[in-house]
Amino acid sequence: MKTPDAIVVGAGIVGAACARALARDDRRVLVLDAAPGTAGGATAAGMGHIIITDDSEAQFELCHRSQQLWDELAPEFPVGVQRDECGCVWVAVDDEDLEAAQQKRDYYAARGIRAEVLDQRQLREAEPALAHELVGGLRVPGDTVVYPPAAAEWLLAETERRDGQIRRNAEVVAVASGAVTLADGSALSAPIIVNAAGDRALHLLPDPRLHDLVRPRKGHLAITERGRPLIRHQVAELGYFRSAHGANQSSVAFNVQPRTTGQTLIGSSRQFGATHRAVDHGILARMLERAMELLPGLADLRVIRTWTGFRAATADKLPYIGPVPGHEGLFVATGHEGLGITTSLGTGGIIAAQVRGETPFIDAAPYRLDRPVAEWSVA
Amino acid sequence: MLELRTDVTVVGAGPAGVAAAVEASESGARVVLVDDNPKSGGQIWRQGTGQPPAGAQPWLRRLASSTVEHLSGTAVVDVEGARSLFLRRPDGLARVHTGATVLATGSRERFLPFPGWTLPGVMGAGGAQALAKSGWPVRGTRIVVAGSGPLLLAVAHYLKGAGAQVTALVEQAPLGSLIGMAPRLMRHPRKLKQAMSLAAGIRGVRRLYSSWVEAAQGEDAVSSVTVRTPGGRHQIECELVACGFGLVPETRLARLCNAALAEENVQVDSLQRTDVEGLFAAGEITGVGGVDVALAEGRIAGLAAAGDVDAARALSRVRDREQRFAAALEAAFELSPELGALATDATVVCRCEDVTLGELRAYEDARDAKLKTRCGMGACQARMCGPAMRFIGGWKQDSIRPPLFPIETAALAEISAAQTSEAMQ
Numbered sequence: 105m106k107t108p109d110a111i112v113v114g115a116g117i118v119g120a121a122c123a124r125a126l127a128r129d130d131r132r133v134l135v136l137d138a139a140p141g142t143a144g145g146a147t148a149a150g151m152g153h154i155i156i157t158d159d160s161e162a163q164f165e166l167c168h169r170s171q172q173l174w175d176e177l178a179p180e181f182p183v184g185v186q187r188d189e190c191g192c193v194w195v196a197v198d199d200e201d202l203e204a205a206q207q208k209r210d211y212y213a214a215r216g217i218r219a220e221v222l223d224q225r226q227l228r229e230a231e232p233a234l235a236h237e238l239v240g241g242l243r244v245p246g247d248t249v250v251y252p253p254a255a256a257e258w259l260l261a262e263t264e265r266r267d268g269q270i271r272r273n274a275e276v277v278a279v280a281s282g283a284v285t286l287a288d289g290s291a292l293s294a295p296i297i298v299n300a301a302g303d304r305a306l307h308l309l310p311d312p313r314l315h316d317l318v319r320p321r322k323g324h325l326a327i328t329e330r331g332r333p334l335i336r337h338q339v340a341e342l343g344y345f346r347s348a349h350g351a352n353q354s355s356v357a358f359n360v361q362p363r364t365t366g367q368t369l370i371g372s373s374r375q376f377g378a379t380h381r382a383v384d385h386g387i388l389a390r391m392l393e394r395a396m397e398l399l400p401g402l403a404d405l406r407v408i409r410t411w412t413g414f415r416a417a418t419a420d421k422l423p424y425i426g427p428v429p430g431h432e433g434l435f436v437a438t439g440h441e442g443l444g445i446t447t448s449l450g451t452g453g454i455i456a457a458q459v460r461g462e463t464p465f466i467d468a469a470p471y472r473l474d475r476p477v478a479e480w481s482v483a
Numbered sequence: 484m485l486e487l488r489t490d491v492t493v494v495g496a497g498p499a500g501v502a503a504a505v506e507a508s509e510s511g512a513r514v515v516l517v518d519d520n521p522k523s524g525g526q527i528w529r530q531g532t533g534q535p536p537a538g539a540q541p542w543l544r545r546l547a548s549s550t551v552e553h554l555s556g557t558a559v560v561d562v563e564g565a566r567s568l569f570l571r572r573p574d575g576l577a578r579v580h581t582g583a584t585v586l587a588t589g590s591r592e593r594f595l596p597f598p599g600w601t602l603p604g605v606m607g608a609g610g611a612q613a614l615a616k617s618g619w620p621v622r623g624t625r626i627v628v629a630g631s632g633p634l635l636l637a638v639a640h641y642l643k644g645a646g647a648q649v650t651a652l653v654e655q656a657p658l659g660s661l662i663g664m665a666p667r668l669m670r671h672p673r674k675l676k677q678a679m680s681l682a683a684g685i686r687g688v689r690r691l692y693s694s695w696v697e698a699a700q701g702e703d704a705v706s707s708v709t710v711r712t713p714g715g716r717h718q719i720e721c722e723l724v725a726c727g728f729g730l731v732p733e734t735r736l737a738r739l740c741n742a743a744l745a746e747e748n749v750q751v752d753s754l755q756r757t758d759v760e761g762l763f764a765a766g767e768i769t770g771v772g773g774v775d776v777a778l779a780e781g782r783i784a785g786l787a788a789a790g791d792v793d794a795a796r797a798l799s800r801v802r803d804r805e806q807r808f809a810a811a812l813e814a815a816f817e818l819s820p821e822l823g824a825l826a827t828d829a830t831v832v833c834r835c836e837d838v839t840l841g842e843l844r845a846y847e848d849a850r851d852a853k854l855k856t857r858c859g860m861g862a863c864q865a866r867m868c869g870p871a872m873r874f875i876g877g878w879k880q881d882s883i884r885p886p887l888f889p890i891e892t893a894a895l896a897e898i899s900a901a902q903t904s905e906a907m908q
């Protein structure tokens with residue numbers, strides 16, 4: 105390849121989405137990944153729920169716009185992407201949850217998103233296998249599910265089709281304005297550099313004060329054999345938001361997904377401070393117990409594999425997307441925590457617009473790298 | 484969950500495991516012997532309808548008169564270090580706390596894909612033998628036994644004895660390298676005798692060397708195979724193909740315990756110790772070599788695990804001699820690289836997930852291919868396609884995650900809850 109117009113560091117879903125967006129602007133893109141394959145980081149571990157959430161207006165906006173982009177691309181996906189228009193049911197364990205469901209419904213309705221509150225009977229009809237004590241729920245029919253590694257692979261293939269190139273086994277040790285340095289000491293240059301190296305991305309920047317803005321937050325998953333699925337929707341508990349955003353060092357929440365393969369994917373857990381990839385049995389036990397409590401039929405399904413992954417978490421639950429101040433042509437895209445599959449497409453759109461010197465389709469100020477630093481709610 | 488405490492736990496009740504359990508027990512240790520099969524004896528000694536082979540009898544007798552607690556029908560599904568094993572028993576879960584663990588998990592057959600290998604009627608050589616042993620009728624069936632290794636001889640012999648019409652024994656190794664084994668065989672009179680009696684038993688069976696099944700044909704089931712020989716291709720009609728390309732050490736449990744491997748084998752020192760404290764390994768998981776090496780290694784591992792180091796050391800000469808023979812045997816049956824080129828783009832490699840070789844060609848890395856094609860993600864977790872792709876494409880071994888076997892969510896939760904976790908708050 106002649107000198108590329110842009111180098112993207114990291115071939116996870118976020119790097120892949122950025123690469124495709126830049127390539128569509130007729131830029132020759134070079135994607136670098138340290139691993140012998142692509143999409144092997146958080147993207148290989150995540151559940152692939154294309155989700156709407158509303159922790160903040162800025163989080164909602166990014167999810168919402170991204171979900172629209174996923175829907176637009178859907179007709180082009182190969183079957184391997186396993187897109188499933190299954191919708192999501194958030195279940196309420198008590199009246200407090202049910203109140204939260206109503207609030208969400210109103211919030212979504214005001215922003216043009218379909219959602220319906222389910223009472224106990226309607227929940228039973230929607231998902232008969234769920235525990236009968238559940239008091240109701242919220243159905244969000246527009247949520248979908250994909251298989252993230254295949255989605256990333258497709259985005260990368262689109263990049264290659266537009267003159268892009270993917271280099272594996274290419275570990276980057278530093279990024280700067282106009283150039284990246286590889287582990288073997290060589291340098292590659294391009295006017296535009298996008299650092300999408302996942303949970304370690306900020307460590308590639310020279311300013312050590314930036315490094316702690318993103319912390320790894322470990323998650324566990326388990327998958328069953330193929331069989332007849334117990335559920336039709338992605339199903340999660342409304343308390344998930346408390347668990348996802350709460351201050352606990354470690355938490356588990358009911359979050360179960362039917363796969364198009366007939367398997368059931370069981371999540372999920374959140375844990376700060378753990379950096380090893382081994383399964384933490386105590387966490388796994390709690391996660392499975394919670395899942396069986398709300399979906400009793402799971403108890404008899406056989407698990408074939410368990411694994412872990414790391415989300416790139418930020419203190420204010422918002423990703424870092426945009427230019428690195430003081431470094432001409434250097435951009436960053438990281439910190440997507442548990443939403444990066446969903447928000448990858450929006451992220452790519454924002455970066456491409458910024459590279460073109462245009463204003464993105466949503467206000468990107470909340471994602472700036474130089475926004476005020478929030479306090480971590482846990483150590 | 485049932486909690487057991489013991490000095491030595493042996494996993495696998497084949498020759499290595501039985502020898503380890505017997506020796507450890509006879510030197511005074513409390514021993515638990517775990518095997519997922521309902522019957523002891525492992526692949527080779529397992530009693531079908533008939534009697535166990537003569538070589539097995541003294542060991543099975545010693546086992547029967549020992550204090551070894553033999554848990555059959557029991558699988559190790561997870562571990563917490565090498566001294567705490569979680570077992571799934573027909574009647575529920577159990578955990579054994581043990582001073583030392585001897586892994587003797589043996590080997591399984593290696594399958595190399597060729598066009599038609601997924602047709603009904605094409606099966607593993609060991610699998611075909613096991614079926615026949617369990618009473619499946621093979622009388623009059625035309626069978627091609629193909630692949631590589633001494634196991635083929637035994638399988639052909641057994642099937643013929645059971646009334647099958649073994650139409651060909653197709654060995655990929657050259658006759659010359661097998662004849663090269665003769666001088667060594669002379670120094671092992673018992674093996675020589677055994678080999679001669681096997682050979683006599685299949686007299687009349689057409690034997691082809693430097694040859695292999697290139698493809699199997701048939702509509703609903705196999706009806707013929709194309710065999711490539713140095714002299715050209717032959718079409719052989721058959722109703723069954725029993726085929727295996729040597730054995731692959733079954734190291735999943737060892738890897739779950741974090742034991743170091745050298746190539747495909749668990750690495751051990753002269754006392755059969757792995758690099759994990761309290762963890763020993765014996766038999767085919769340390770290198771495929773047959774019954775005699777397995778017995779010698781099992782005895783040493785059992786004695787060493789029971790703390791009887793001197794007695795263990797005293798056996799090292801026997802083992803070393805058997806290991807030299809096994810190494811020579813392995814070299815003689817070394818697989819031809821051409822076998823890696825039999826599968827075409829349309830040949831299915833991963834049967835669980837229905838992935839063809841053509842789909843895999845785009846990838847150089849096993850994990851990358853797995854993530855993108857689902858190859859190895861199915862219920863068998865790459866036990867079949869993993870070794871095949873290591874041979875065909877030089878791919879790395881996949882990583883092991885609990886559970887070791889598919890297990891009910893409730894059971895996995897129970898096992899996990901029983902384990903301490905540093906991350907627990």
Ligand SMILES: Cc1cc2nc3c(=O)[nH]c(=O)nc-3n(C[C@H](O)[C@H](O)[C@H](O)COP(=O)(O)OP(=O)(O)OC[C@H]3O[C@@H](n4cnc5c(N)ncnc54)[C@H](O)[C@@H]3O)c2cc1C
Pocket residue numbers: 147148149150151152250251252253327367369380381382383408409410411412850853854859860861864881882883884
């Ligand atoms: C939607 C979805 C569906 C999936 N479905 C399936 C499925 O049906 N079947 C299936 O098998 N998998 C499935 N997977 C999981 C996938 O195969 C990988 O297991 C997953 O990407 C996590 O990988 P891993 O960590 O096990 O990867 P590995 O490739 O095993 O490991 C990644 C890294 O972790 C390290 N590591 C691995 N094991 C350990 C350990 N025990 N202790 C410490 N470090 C370790 C490795 O050395 C490596 O560095 C699915 C994934 C997704 C996202």
Ligand SMILES: Cc1cc2nc3c(=O)[nH]c(=O)nc-3n(C[C@H](O)[C@H](O)[C@H](O)COP(=O)(O)OP(=O)(O)OC[C@H]3O[C@@H](n4cnc5c(N)ncnc54)[C@H](O)[C@@H]3O)c2cc1C
Pocket residue numbers: 113114115116117118119120136137138139142143144145146147148149150151152153154155274275276277300301302303304308322323324325371372412413414415416437438439440441442443444445446447
């Ligand atoms: C358990 C779990 C469940 C999840 N569920 C969902 C969900 O349902 N929906 C959703 O939207 N999101 C979900 N996520 C989040 C999502 O998986 C991540 O946000 C997303 O994958 C992040 O993508 P990424 O490209 O930023 O990072 P990664 O996928 O980690 O990619 C980073 C890439 O950069 C490469 N790299 C790293 N360092 C270097 C270097 N120095 N040089 C070169 N290359 C480098 C890595 O090899 C890797 O390929 C989940 C995450 C987890 C862990």
